[in-house]
Amino acid sequence: MLLVPRQLRRTGMTGNVPYYGGRFTPAQAYAAAHPRAERPPQPAPADASVVAAGGGSRPSRAEQLEALTHLLGSGVLTEAEYQELRTRVAP
Amino acid sequence: MGPVQVLVIGLDQPEFTGEVLAELSRLRSAGIVRLVDVLVVARRDDGAFETLAEPTAMTPSRGQLAAAVLGSGEDESASMAEDGLDRPRLPTWSLADSVPAGTTAAVALIEHTWAAPLRDAINRVGGVPLEETWLAPDDVVLLEQMMPHDAP
Numbered sequence: 666m667l668l669v670p671r672q673l674r675r676t677g678m679t680g681n682v683p684y685y686g687g688r689f690t691p692a693q694a695y696a697a698a699h700p701r702a703e704r705p706p707q708p709a710p711a712d713a714s715v716v717a718a719g720g721g722s723r724p725s726r727a728e729q730l731e732a733l734t735h736l737l738g739s740g741v742l743t744e745a746e747y748q749e750l751r752t753r754v755a756p
Numbered sequence: 757m758g759p760v761q762v763l764v765i766g767l768d769q770p771e772f773t774g775e776v777l778a779e780l781s782r783l784r785s786a787g788i789v790r791l792v793d794v795l796v797v798a799r800r801d802d803g804a805f806e807t808l809a810e811p812t813a814m815t816p817s818r819g820q821l822a823a824a825v826l827g828s829g830e831d832e833s834a835s836m837a838e839d840g841l842d843r844p845r846l847p848t849w850s851l852a853d854s855v856p857a858g859t860t861a862a863v864a865l866i867e868h869t870w871a872a873p874l875r876d877a878i879n880r881v882g883g884v885p886l887e888e889t890w891l892a893p894d895d896v897v898l899l900e901q902m903m904p905h906d907a908p
Contacts, residue, residue: 680884
């Protein structure tokens with residue numbers, strides 16, 4: 666009798682191992698697709714130089730796109746994930 | 757039911773020896789494992805799989821259970837690609853990944869009955885398995901050498 670092999674999910678003896686060789690787990694993918702609500706604005710620091718020294722500024726659009734491109738190139742993100750996240754990068 | 761292992765063994769002759777069956781029988785008597793089913797397959801040179809009759813009936817289902825779990829009558833590659841967000845991410849395998857063309861293999865489904873209470877205990881305390889693998893034979897030798905001789 667001919668047999669067409671099925672694709673079966675890999676799992677461990679004690680359960681699903683959630684780390685898939687550097688790729689997002691389903692939980693991580695869900696979190697990436699459902700970002701939490703924006704945090705309320707923080708009060709401005711008394712000393713503006715603290716912000717500059719602390720490096721807490723938001724990365725630029727170019728930096729975010731570069732990071733996404735790196736994740737795509739290294740196989741962490743699929744093309745579809747890359748395109749979806751790319752649309753979220755603020756202009 | 758305990759975790760079920762899929763063991764794929766390449767064979768020159770499509771049969772388990774009496775020695776292997778005797779050991780599986782002993783392990784079952786000890787409540788350690790249970791041989792659920794055995795399926796013998798031949799992969800043709802063109803890549804297609806054929807099920808073969810077992811030389812001896814090793815399990816009551818005679819490979820039918822294993823064939824139902826490991827195979828299907830259609831190519832699933834298209835449906836897998838459209839199956840929601842999570843499923844395509846999960847690492848998968850099939851007999852086609854394991855059995856080279858032009859060879860024969862015995863595929864055993866082995867229930868690890870000893871592991872069910874351990875798995876349940878891990879789940880009860882919220883434990884998350886992060887890795888499961890086997891030590892390489894060389895590392896097992898190293899481990900043996902480091903273990904005290906009176907260790908059980």
